[in-house]
Amino acid sequence: MQGLSESIYSNLLYEDRWLMMTDGLLNTIKVSLWSILLATLFGAILCAIRMKTRNWVRGCVRLYVDLMRAIPLLVLLLLLFYVILADSLLSPLWIAIVCFTLYFSAYFCEIFRSAIEGVNRGQWEAGLALGLNPRRTFMNVIMPQALKKIIPVYKGQMITLVKSTSIIGYVAVVDLTKAGDLIRSRTFDAFFPLLLVAAVYLLLTLLLGALLDLIERRITPKSRKI
Amino acid sequence: MRKLRFILIAALLLLDSCSGRRAKDLSGVNGIEDLKGHSVAVSMGSSYDLMLSDIGGIDVIRIGLGELLVAVEKGRAEFCIIDQYQAAMLNMESRGLEIRFRNILKGTAGAGFRKEDSLLCNQFNGYLNGIRGSGEYDRWLDEWKSASDSMAYASFQVPVHDKQPGVRALHVGITINYPYLFLKDNRLTGIEVDLFNRFCERMGYAVDYEIYDFSALIPALNSGKIDVILSHMRMTEERARQVLFSDAYIEGGGAAVCRSADGKAVGVRAGFLERMKESFRNNLVEERRWKLMVDGLWVTIRISILSILSAVMIGIAMCRLRMSRMRVVNLPAKILIDILRGIPLLVVLMLMFYVIFASSRITGTLVTVMSFGVYYGAYFSEVFRSGMMGVDRGQWEAGYALGLRKIQTFYKVVLPQALSRIIPVLKGEVIALIKMTSVVGYVAVVDLTKASDIIRSRTLDAFFPLILVSAVYLLLSWLAGCGLGLMEHRINPKSRKT
Numbered sequence: 001m002q003g004l005s006e007s008i009y010s011n012l013l014y015e016d017r018w019l020m021m022t023d024g025l026l027n028t029i030k031v032s033l034w035s036i037l038l039a040t041l042f043g044a045i046l047c048a049i050r051m052k053t054r055n056w057v058r059g060c061v062r063l064y065v066d067l068m069r070a071i072p073l074l075v076l077l078l079l080l081f082y083v084i085l086a087d088s089l090l091s092p093l094w095i096a097i098v099c100f101t102l103y104f105s106a107y108f109c110e111i112f113r114s115a116i117e118g119v120n121r122g123q124w125e126a127g128l129a130l131g132l133n134p135r136r137t138f139m140n141v142i143m144p145q146a147l148k149k150i151i152p153v154y155k156g157q158m159i160t161l162v163k164s165t166s167i168i169g170y171v172a173v174v175d176l177t178k179a180g181d182l183i184r185s186r187t188f189d190a191f192f193p194l195l196l197v198a199a200v201y202l203l204l205t206l207l208l209g210a211l212l213d214l215i216e217r218r219i220t221p222k223s224r225k226i
Numbered sequence: 227m228r229k230l231r232f233i234l235i236a237a238l239l240l241l242d243s244c245s246g247r248r249a250k251d252l253s254g255v256n257g258i259e260d261l262k263g264h265s266v267a268v269s270m271g272s273s274y275d276l277m278l279s280d281i282g283g284i285d286v287i288r289i290g291l292g293e294l295l296v297a298v299e300k301g302r303a304e305f306c307i308i309d310q311y312q313a314a315m316l317n318m319e320s321r322g323l324e325i326r327f328r329n330i331l332k333g334t335a336g337a338g339f340r341k342e343d344s345l346l347c348n349q350f351n352g353y354l355n356g357i358r359g360s361g362e363y364d365r366w367l368d369e370w371k372s373a374s375d376s377m378a379y380a381s382f383q384v385p386v387h388d389k390q391p392g393v394r395a396l397h398v399g400i401t402i403n404y405p406y407l408f409l410k411d412n413r414l415t416g417i418e419v420d421l422f423n424r425f426c427e428r429m430g431y432a433v434d435y436e437i438y439d440f441s442a443l444i445p446a447l448n449s450g451k452i453d454v455i456l457s458h459m460r461m462t463e464e465r466a467r468q469v470l471f472s473d474a475y476i477e478g479g480g481a482a483v484c485r486s487a488d489g490k491a492v493g494v495r496a497g498f499l500e501r502m503k504e505s506f507r508n509n510l511v512e513e514r515r516w517k518l519m520v521d522g523l524w525v526t527i528r529i530s531i532l533s534i535l536s537a538v539m540i541g542i543a544m545c546r547l548r549m550s551r552m553r554v555v556n557l558p559a560k561i562l563i564d565i566l567r568g569i570p571l572l573v574v575l576m577l578m579f580y581v582i583f584a585s586s587r588i589t590g591t592l593v594t595v596m597s598f599g600v601y602y603g604a605y606f607s608e609v610f611r612s613g614m615m616g617v618d619r620g621q622w623e624a625g626y627a628l629g630l631r632k633i634q635t636f637y638k639v640v641l642p643q644a645l646s647r648i649i650p651v652l653k654g655e656v657i658a659l660i661k662m663t664s665v666v667g668y669v670a671v672v673d674l675t676k677a678s679d680i681i682r683s684r685t686l687d688a689f690f691p692l693i694l695v696s697a698v699y700l701l702l703s704w705l706a707g708c709g710l711g712l713m714e715h716r717i718n719p720k721s722r723k724t
Contacts, residue, residue, distance in 0.1 A: 086300040163570040185271035188444040205568040
């Protein structure tokens with residue numbers, strides 16, 4: 001017990017080190033939220049392009065998706081930071097956000113596409129037969145059914161995204177993991193900062209999961225009836 | 227498609243070739259105090275890092291050792307601090323850089339031992355005193371100092387004892403730091419390595435060098451992963467509280483490097499192909515660096531395959547527990563799976579390495595395979611479970627109605643249907659696993675990514691090793707995808723008919 005209180009003191013309270021942790025947590029949340037938002041948007045656009053167009057544009061999107069799904073995130077991050085966006089004025093934090101957006105939009109695109117394609121063709125025809133125009137058919141008939149399939153997979157991917165942000169320390173953004181590392185490099189304590197960081201990530205992902213469950217319940221037609 | 231490729235390459239070239247960010251005037255900076263208000267890149271956890279953090283008012287950028295110069299070159303930081311001996315060896319002008327001032331934190335470095343291990347420390351000190359007295363120390367240092375970059379360092383290598391029963395093997399934690407510890411012709415050498423090899427040869431120890439991140443060395447020492455830190459570590463007061471330092475054996479100091487005033491690299495900028503050729507030679511051919519890459523690739527492949535196998539097995543077990551009807555069994559399984567899916571893999575890996583298996587002497591590779599097995603086992607078990615649940619209950623009943631036993635129903639009726647759902651999802655997870663192995667460098671395993679890091683820290687080239695590595699990962703995941711696709715094809719009853 002004394003060891004624990006000593007650990008808490010040296011790792012968190014001494015020299016106000018807990019401030020590092022909260023700053024790191026803030027950065028993690030910032031990168032996660034922006035990336036989720038932008039990646040969802042970009043993924044939806046990619047999905048629309050992939051499903052609408054038929055020529056080389058579509059091949060292009062496919063190539064992009066396959067490429068993003070096959071290279072490690074860390075390599076993409078370092079490439080963006082040191083090579084492709086090396087001369088841009090973007091801050092490291094925003095480069096991280098760009099990186100996560102590019103990477104996860106490919107995943108989101110595939111999730112959206114497989115869900116929309118998973119809705120029976122007859123549903124389109126039913127909508128059109130009822131006199132709805134294609135846009136209305138998509139929004140009112142196809143979308144609610146597709147969303148039901150999207151949400152569970154989307155949730156998993158989002159949690160993966162939040163956890164993957166632990167690599168942004170490589171480009172000099174102080175996130176939660178890096179803050180833990182920084183504290184570790186001062187206190188040389190292997191155990192406590194790691195456990196703390198793990199607990200915070202767990203909390204974050206649990207919260208995100210709960211939030212998405214709430215959304216899921218509101219979106220799916222079955223649970224809405226009750 | 228060809229048009230597209232041209233556009234892509236053109237865009238890359240354009241992005242690569244446009245440079246020139248307005249730089250602040252740095253001419254007034256001639257000492258540590260002047261660094262206030264500027265951004266300075268340092269290696270994470272190094273003594274420079276600790277010093278600059280204590281001064282305050284400096285924008286300290288903490289990155290890996292291999293990226294320091296690149297960060298300055300690309301304008302990510304105004305200054306970086308690297309070892310002055312290393313700085314003198316590098317051709318700064320050709321990169322458009324200059325050394326602004328030297329002798330930062332001039333001091334001495336020593337080897338670090340565990341506090342309880344004073345016996346070994348005393349032996350090392352005794353050895354140092356011995357060679358100082360006999361003049362061997364001075365000769366050794368002179369040889370190294372006069373050795374030029376191109377000289378065959380390997381000639382200094384002394385034979386090291388093989389690992390045998392009865393011979394104590396010292397686990398030595400190092401970081402690659404030219405010229406103190408580095409790889410040449412895929413062999414570890416350097417001033418400090420040479421000294422330590424001589425010591426071990428005299429004392430009859432076997433040596434096992436393990437490559438760590440600098441900031442991970444002291445935790446690794448204190449958790450019993452390594453016996454000795456040999457990493458050009460400066461003996462600061464803060465560290466001395468955790469580590470028993472030997473006598474000093476070498477001097478060191480830092481040099482602050484920034485972009486030179488005109489900010490342009492000297493010499494005509496060569497064409498794209500020329501530069502690629504140069505990079506290829508520098509990063510792969512010279513000093514047979516490709517060997518390190520190939521070794522790293524093997525490690526990545528081995529870890530991937532073993533991890534996939536163990537994850538499948540653990541996944542099956544977890545899935546079985548999770549689907550059990552008894553609450554006592556399925557609740558803990560559910561909690562465990564949720565926890566594993568909720569924390570980053572890196573944290574799982576570090577916890578396994580430094581906390582759970584801290585005192586046992588198992589290799590990083592084994593810890594990696596176990597961590598990946600448990601972590602991805604949780605993912606796989608959910609994939610299996612959803613695949614199993616997707617099969618209609620009526621299929622079970624149909625099996626029973628036909629007079630099959632439970633186990634037969636499972637293997638003959640349910641499993642084939644579940645597998646055709648499981649494999650496509652599993653494919654994505656397996657590729658994710660292969661890509662995720664790029665983090666194992668954290669636990670002293672030299673895989674593909676770490677190998678490229680090591681090469682990068684020597685050649686200070688940001689572009690080429692990264693592209694190469696991503697191409698190799700691309701190939702690996704494509705191969706894995708093909709393999710699983712083949713399996714999917716064979717398992718799927720529909721395609722079997724044809």
